Amino acid sequence: SKFLEEDPAGFISPEKYYTTELQVQAAVNGTYTGLDDIFSTDIGVAVSPSFSLEYLTGYSYRLRPAANADNQFLRLDPIDPANGYLENWWKAVYYPMENCNSVIDNLGRTTFLPESDKKKYLGEVYFLRAWYYFMGVRLFGDIPLKTTPTTDFNNVHIPKAKQAELYNQIVADLKMAEQSGLPWTDASGHVSLGAVKSLLAKVYITMAGYPLRKGNTYYQLAYDKAREVISSQQFSLFASYGDLRKNSLKNTGEHIFMLQRDLANAGNMLHFALMPFPDLPITIQPAYGGALAPRLEFYQSFNAADHRKGEQVFFFTEYPGFNNPTHIIPLPVPLIFKYWDEQAEQIGKTGQNFPYLRYADVLLLCAEARASLDGGSTTNTFAIDAWHQVHRRAFPGSVKPAQLHVNDVLKERFWELCFEWHTWYDMLRTRKALNTTTGQIVDLLGYQAPNHVHPFSEKDLLLPVPLSEVQKNPLLK
Amino acid sequence: CLIACMAIAQEAPRLQQVLIDLTARNRPLDKILQDIEAQTQFRFVYNSAELRAAGSVTINRKRINVEQALHELLPAGLEFRQRGYNILVLIKEETAGSAPNKDFLVSGRVVDAAGQPLSGVTVSAGNSRRATVTNEQGSFVINASKNESLEITSVGFEDITVAVTGQPLQIVLSPNRRQALNDVIVIGYGNLQRKRLSTAIATVSGTQLNERAASMNIVEAMAGKVPGASIMLNSGKPGSNPSIKIRGTGSINASNTPLFVLDGIVGLDPMIIDPSIIQSVDILKDAASAAIYGSRGSNGVILMTSKQGVKNKSNIIFSNRVSIATLAREIDLLDAKGALEMIERQYAYMPGRLAPHKDPSNDFARKDELFYPDGTPRYNINWQKEATRTALSTNSSLTFTGGKDNMTSLVNLSYKKQEGIMLNSSLQQINLFANLGWEVKPWLHLKTILNGGGLQSRNVDLNSLGFNAIREMYEYLPFIPVKYSDGSWSRKGDYPGAENSENPIRLLNEVRSVTGQTYVMGNITGTIHLNKKIDLVTIFSGQLGGAYNNYYSGKDVFGFSDLENGIAQRINGNAGAWTNEDYIMYNDRIGKHKFNALAGASWYFNVGTSTFAGAENFFDDFFSYNNLGAGTVRQTPGSDRQQNQMNSFFTRVQYDYDNRYLAGASFRVDGSSRFGANNKYGYFPALWTSWLVSAEPFFQRWLPAVSYLKLRASLGVTGNAEIGNYATLSRLNPTQVIFGGQQQPAVVLSNPGNRNLKWERGEQLNIGIDASLLNDRIAFTAEVYRRRTTDLLYIKQLPATTGYGGIYDNIGSIRNQGLELSIRTRNISGRNLTWTSGINFFLNRSNVLHLNGDIIYNWAGRIMEGQPTDQYFGYYRTGTWSTAEAADAAVFGRKPGDVKWLDRNKNQAKDAGDRVPLGSKMPRYQIDFTNTFSSGPFSVFIDVSSMLGHKLANFSRFIMESHTTSVNSYSAILNAWTSDAQHTSLAQLRLQSDGGENEMDNYYIEDGSFVRVRNIAVHYELQPAILKKLKMEKCTIGINAENYFLFTKYKGFDPEATSFDGDLNQGVDVYQYPKPKTLSLVLQVTF
Incomplete structure (x- = not known):
């Protein structure tokens, strides 16, 4: 009867949506919300699934006591499928992916928007779907592939797809995004053509390496795509490392794609989580740190002359007391300075963006792809120049070499991109590690990283599918 | 019990x-007349002598009504009057004497069945306000007129009414045995x-609800009085919401709280x-009785x-309670010396490492103020004493x-x-309640109630997982003082290495959270007597309320x-909510066959809205939450609107043969x-x-010791709709994303x-x-149930x-089965x-029969197929x-x-x-x-309650009694x-x-069994x-001690506790608000 009908006022039913461009914009904006899913926190202090990715490398540790779930990543123990972080990472792939599927499906059927506008909106969403799947396939390997919205909630058991199939979808989505008419850069932080091409380069070089090992064809594709980004001259390295942390320079210069944060409504937890533990009074709110610190071995693997090792560049070993600048407080161990926010130090809140793709990454990808393509070392000046731009900032006045070995590029990546959530992915696709004792690139398998209790073996390279998901979908066994 | 009797009379x-x-x-x-009593519920009240004078009668009539029968039976000198179920047989006025309505002295004597005189029995003269009590010899004298009757009332005996005859009365009172059965x-x-x-x-009577003077709300007052209802007083916080579960936990994602109805206002x-204001509370426990409320x-x-x-009869009843509450028990925490020993041992884990107060090189700011x-240590503070007080409460x-004639009224403030x-x-809380019963016409009765008021509470247990005042206590x-000698508040972090959190006394004073509500509800019930057999009832109810939460x-x-x-x-x-219910009732009787039937329909509508606003950055604390505009930073505002409706149809038939067989x-x-749109209506049948x-003729010969014996069975289906609104609709939820440092609108799929x-x-x-056994000295009720x-x-x-994480669906089943026993004895x-x-005893056992293979992990527990709903689950520490x-x-x-933990699967990790399962959240028994x-004017009441076999997850102890505690x-x-000393469970x-x-x-999941x-x-x-002198009708003075003795091994404040909802997380103790023991003085005066 009419009396019992429901007509909610606080939310919109999807059936009544997609009638105006502003609605479309809001739906597209919604597909970005998944980008910060891994930075979720729970009631534990300085606990977040996102740190697992850095714990796995073995180059970092946790100052605060760790619970079992963190310990498995920190120690490289076999990861229990019941480990709760697995669920966080898994959901960070599929929940946002469903938003993307829904927008792609619904927007595809609307007719009121001009085709070119529609394509642009879809371009953003295709990029993000590729982003989420790329994260999932690298961490978990074969996982279900789903590109349409869920309509049937009874037949929900989707089988795993092969990694090659997933990568094909990722490439296809990124190609759609590439053709969608997006601008090269976007100062507000939306997906830009630069971001699309950079990610595509990253996908290609990953496909060239492990586990697909598609080799030179894909190194070539990666090189070409990275070169396109570089040649566009839309991006440039910041002169000073300090600029990387400057909120005023967000989404510009070196920053190609970022997780957008805001002081009032979407804070960044990293400034606080990376503070010293036990507390030191170097900031207004020193109580919640201790999540992540570099292992001393890794810190010491930097060349003494490397600017990145310098005080308050990537790391710090002492800091003035809060409101007491003349009192310098030594830290018991070197800590990460990459996310230090001077504003947060004063007011206890930070709205600093988190870099997801930066130009240094693309430059190094370009060099690595070329060196790999050329059989391990290259004399290609474009590639050497790309690498040297990054290297020169750390070692001003260093001379550009005539030949570049792929291991030089990898080393540069370990140092340049450390603690930016890239290292584990690099280790997976190259199956190489930085031996912190010798400073040399070594095979990943058999190498024991400073914080691990076991050397890496094949079984450590993929995260198990979360137990709870296997229980809900036996096809994931 | 006068009020109750009159209520029945209606x-x-x-x-x-x-x-x-x-x-x-x-x-x-x-x-x-005894024959008539045997066929009906009526009881005659008469003076035997008068009836004997009337001699013997011959009559042979079928299907005659009682009124007609009495007209035919009674001789001219006698008349009869109905008083509820009582029929008074009296001498007719005109034949009674020459001076009608003229008062004269009536004397009499009241005795019990054994002929022993009864003193202190109240004798009141009919409609007048005159009353007296019997003396030691059971005798009384009272002024009465011939057309009046005397009401004789005494605790423990059936009330009776006798006609005034002019001769001395010999009145025999019989013990109040089956009153409960006639209720x-x-x-x-x-x-x-x-x-x-x-x-x-x-049933819980109003008297029982008042037995414990410290009870502040209806659920609290019912605790321990209803077999089958688990009422857990989970907090000592004023106004805390006790959890109530009837016959176990049947639901996982919908509510487990019963439906509350006041005089037809449903869902309060x-x-x-x-x-x-409550006369009595009836608790429908089985599905057959509750099925008339269908999906709720x-x-x-x-x-x-x-x-x-x-x-x-006009009365003024004044009652006042004054209570003094103090901390019932303290937790065994470290004193200053012990705490420092713990810290010193923590530092000594690394040989040579010194605790800050022992380390000469550590010159922290407050060192000299804290230590010699x-x-x-200079200080030794008991924070449990500092943060609590002797609390005074009043309840008036x-x-x-x-x-009068065709109206009754009650007003309560x-x-x-x-x-x-x-x-x-x-x-x-302040509350005004008024009701009115009005016999407007012989064929129309109106009843209306109005209840309104406001309540407000100030809370200190905000944010149970954060560093709130109670946690800090x-x-x-x-070894840290409340304030230093310079007047500044201390902070825990003043001792280096300690978790730096705020001083509890400061939090209690400077964080202000006030919640409250105002409410008004009322209803009007009209009963139309269409004819002798059919009544038509229509009820309109409404509720309005406003709630606030200021911080x-x-x-x-x-x-x-x-x-900030x-x-x-x-x-x-x-x-706001309104309800309309209309139903028709039919009563009939053919010989020994009695029928009654009911059919009706109801409509219910409920709407609610809410608004949130907040601000930060104030230049002064003066404004508190009263002028948000004074803050320069605005928090994101919010608002919501929800609505739901119900529409129902119901019917019930009952049949009774000879008061022996009922169905x-x-x-x-x-x-x-x-x-969902496809399933708006549900169907709920019941049979009983x-x-x-004991009414069988053979029975009394066979088992004379058993005066009453009834067997009953019922089967019914009820529903549960408590899932919140709009759960069946797909949703796009509005949210915001940041672009370029600005919030932009976004929508995401949510449900x-x-x-x-x-x-x-x-x-x-x-x-x-x-x-009922042994001349009604023992009455008992036993029930077994199986609820699926x-x-x-x-x-x-x-x-x-x-x-998505999940979707509301109708999946799974849970079984609860149990036994309830209630025994009343006159020792x-x-x-x-x-x-x-x-004695009330009960037990309930639950089992999840089917749950789609899912396993749900909640606080220290899990829910899975084949296991009880209330199971703790976790690692097992072996030492x-x-x-x-x-x-x-x-x-x-x-x-x-x-x-060291048990490696149950022996995989060396x-x-x-x-x-493994670690015990039950709910009591086993x-x-x-x-x-x-009772002895003369004194009565003593003692209530001992016990829960056995339940465990609590003592999260407070888990956090504090940890080897790395700070x-x-x-x-x-x-x-x-x-x-x-290596033989220990503590690292x-x-x-x-x-x-x-x-x-x-x-190690932290503790046995909560207790006797209280x-x-x-x-x-x-x-x-x-004295009463006479004070012009009072009745006056009771009492003293009441609540929660004075507790016997338990539980290490927290109280083993009846939860910090979250009691549905699935009973016993999860995260810094519970401590429970008081309360001493109350009670005064109740009736004028």
């Missing part, structure tokens, strides 16, 4: 409605005498009902009936009752103010609002807006039957809809037995690949002393690794002195496969034992591992940075002589 059928068969030849009149109970859309009941309904918040009845229904005025030069109520034992926590270090935390409160420079927030809600059935069709074995969603289904079989909840309103877990009923006892086991420990990556002793701890932590003490795991495991002397009350009734 419900009694009229004499002309009741048909009887009479066959007698030359039979004495009093025997014929009328409310069954939803009608009433029934208890003896005619076939379903499982428990019981917290706002003032117990002093599956957790039982609690029917509250308000008090009513009495005809021709030798490192001993003023009631006016009265009635009450005010209570309760201080909590934590500083600054409090609750106050537990955790604050004892301010000051500019300098560390960890709360110092970074003050935070002020306001949440306001408004809600009935009901059926309700319930439509709710909350269900009973057999009054997949399910258009097929329907109500949860609860089937229940109940078998009961009621019996199917089609659970369950958030079916979905693989994440769908994009002593002598002249000088009576002693009665009551600590000893030095001798160093090699074995290393396999697990541990060292001697670390915790600590993983999820090592977890619950027993309440009450005793009442806060104060339990004294037991000093038993931690040392190389000299070697150390700093957090030294590492080492801890778990919420069996919940209440001791002593009452004294003022003697008649």
Whole structure:
């Protein structure tokens, strides 16, 4: 009867949506919300699934006591499928992916928007779907592939797809995004053509390496795509490392794609989580740190002359007391300075963006792809120049070499991109590690990283599918 | 009990409605009246001498009504009057004497069945306000007129009314034996005498609700009085919401709270009902009785009936309670010396490392203020004493009752103010209640109630997982003072390395959270007597309410609002609801066959809105939450609107043969807006039957010791719709994303809809037995039930690949089965002393039969198929690794002195496969034992309650009694591992940075079994002589001690506790608000 009908006022039913461009914009904006899913926190202090990715490398540790779930990543123990972080990472792939599927499906059927506008909106969403799947396939390997919205909630058991199939979808989505008419850069932080091409380069070089090992064809594709980004001259390295942390320079210069944060409504937890533990009074709110610190071995693997090792560049070993600048407080161990926010130090809140793709990454990808393509070392000046731009900032006045070995590029990546959530992915696709004792690139398998209790073996390279998901979908066994 | 009797009187059928068969030849009149009694519920009151004078009668009539029969039977000199179920047979005025209406002295004597005189019996003269009491010899003299009757009332005896004859009266009172059986109970859309009941309904009388003076709300007052209802007083906080579950936990994602109904107003918040307006509470426990409430009845229904005025008697009743509450028990925490020993041992984990107060090189700021030069502490603070107080509460109520001819009325005004034992926590409530019963026309009766008021409480237990005042009371270090000599507040972090959190006393003073509501509700019930057999009832009810939640935390409160420079927030809600119910009732009787039937329909509409606003950065604390505009930073505002509707149709038939065989059935069709478009309506049938074995002619010969025996069985289906609104609709939720530092609108998928969603289904079989033995000295009721909840309103877990975590679906089933036993005994009923006892015992066992294979992990527990719903689950600590086991420990990556857990799956790693069930969240057995002793004006009441076999997850202890704690701890932590004492479950003490795991495991899941002397009350009734002087009718003075004795091994404040909802997380104790013991003075005066 009419009396019992429901007509909610606080939310919109999807059936009544997609009638105006502003609605479309809001739906597209919604597909970005998944980008910060891994930075979720729970009631534990300085606990977040996102740190697992850095714990796995073995180059970092946790100052605060760790619970079992963190310990498995920190120690490289076999990861229990019941480990709760697995669920966080898994959901960070599929929940946002469903938003993307829904927008792609619904927007595809609307007719009121001009085709070119529609394509642009879809371009953003295709990029993000590729982003989420790329994260999932690298961490978990074969996982279900789903590109349409869920309509049937009874037949929900989707089988795993092969990694090659997933990568094909990722490439296809990124190609759609590439053709969608997006601008090269976007100062507000939306997906830009630069971001699309950079990610595509990253996908290609990953496909060239492990586990697909598609080799030179894909190194070539990666090189070409990275070169396109570089040649566009839309991006440039910041002169000073300090600029990387400057909120005023967000989404510009070196920053190609970022997780957008805001002081009032979407804070960044990293400034606080990376503070010293036990507390030191170097900031207004020193109580919640201790999540992540570099292992001393890794810190010491930097060349003494490397600017990145310098005080308050990537790391710090002492800091003035809060409101007491003349009192310098030594830290018991070197800590990460990459996310230090001077504003947060004063007011206890930070709205600093988190870099997801930066130009240094693309430059190094370009060099690595070329060196790999050329059989391990290259004399290609474009590639050497790309690498040297990054290297020169750390070692001003260093001379550009005539030949570049792929291991030089990898080393540069370990140092340049450390603690930016890239290292584990690099280790997976190259199956190489930085031996912190010798400073040399070594095979990943058999190498024991400073914080691990076991050397890496094949079984450590993929995260198990979360137990709870296997229980809900036996096809994931 | 006068009020109760009159309440019943209103419900009694009229004499002309009741048909009887009479066959007698030359039979004495009093025997014929006994025949009529045998066929009806009526009881005659007469003077035997007068009837004897009337001689014998012959009559032979079929299907004659009682009125007609009496006209034919009674000789000219006698007349009769109906008083409820009583029929008074009196000498007619005109024949009684020459001076009608003229007062004269009537004398008499009151004795019991054994002929012993009864003193202190109240004798009141009919309609007048004259009353007296009998003396030691049982004699009385009272002024009365010939047309009056005398009402004789005394505690423990049946009330009777006798006609004034002019001769001295010899009055025999019989013990009040089966009063409970004659009580009328409310069954939803009608009433029934208890003896005619076939379903499982428990009743708590208004008197019982008042037995424990410290009870502040209706649910609290019911605790321990209803077998089958688990009422857990989970907090000592004023106004805290006790959890109530009837016959176990049947639901996982829908509510487990019963439906509350007051005089036909359905779906109330019981917290706002003032117990002093309640006449009685009837609890529909089995599905057959609750099925008349259909889709909302599956957790039982609690029917509250308000008090009513009495005809021709005006009273003023004043009652006042003053209570003093203090901390009932302290937790055994470390003192200053102990805390420092713990810290020193933590530092000594690394040999040579010195604790800051012992380290000469560590010159922290407050060192000299906290420690003597030798490192001993200057202060030793007991924070449990500092943060609590002796709390004073008052509870006053003023009631006016009265009635005339065709109207009765009652007005009640009450005010209570309760201080909590934590500083600054409090609750106050003011409530006005009025009702009116009006016989407008012989064919129309109106009843209306109006209840309104407001309540407000100040809370100190905000944010139970954060650093709130209560948590800091537990955790604050004892060697730090409240304030330093310079007047500044201390902070825990003043001692280096300690967790830096705010001072509890400061939090209690400077964080202000005030919640409250205003409410008004009312209803009007019209009953139209269409004819002798058919009544038409229509009810309109309405509720309006506003709720608010105001919060301010000051500019300098560390960890709360110092970074924001003050935070002020306001949440306001408004809600309104109306209900219309209309039904028709039919009553008939053919010989020994009695029928009644009911059919009706109802409509319900509810709407609510809420608004949130907040601001930060205040230049002064002055404005608190009263001027948000004074803050320069605005928080994101919010608002919401929700609405839901119901539409139902219901019917019920009952049949009764000769008061021996009873049977009935009901059926309700319930439509709710909350269900999916394809399943709006649900169907809820019920059946019941009973057999009054003791009424069989053979029975009394066969088992004379059993005076009453009834067997009954019922089967019914109820539903559950408590899933919130709009659960069946797909949603796009608005949110924001940031672009370029600006918020931009966004929508995300949030909830997949399910258009097929329907109500949860609860089937229940109940078998009961009621019996009275040994001349009614022992009365007992036993029930067994099996309750099966199917089609659970369950958030079916979905693989994440769908994009969602879950979808509401009707999946799974849970079984609850149990046994309830209630025994009432009269142990002593002598002249000088009576002693009665009551025992309620019950147990419930739950089992999840089917849950789609899902496993749900909740606080320290899990829910899975084949297991109870209330199971703790986790790692099992077997002790600590000893030095001798160093090699074995290393396999697990541990060292001697670390915790050792059971490696259940023997894979030499600590993983999820090592977890085991760790006990039950709900009590296995619950027993309440009450005793009442009366001797003359004194009576003593003792209530002992016990819950056995339940466990609590003591999260407070888990956090504090950990080897790496950086806060104060339990004294037991000093038993931690040392190389000299390795046989312990506590790991070697150390700093957090030294590492080492801890778990919420069996070590912190503690047995909560307890025996509590919940209440001791002593009452004294003022003697008649004094009453007369004070012009009072009755006056009771009492003293009441609540929660004075508790016997338990539980290490927290109280083993009846939860920090979250009691549905699935009973016993999860995260810094519970401590429970008080309360001493109350009670005064009740009737004028």
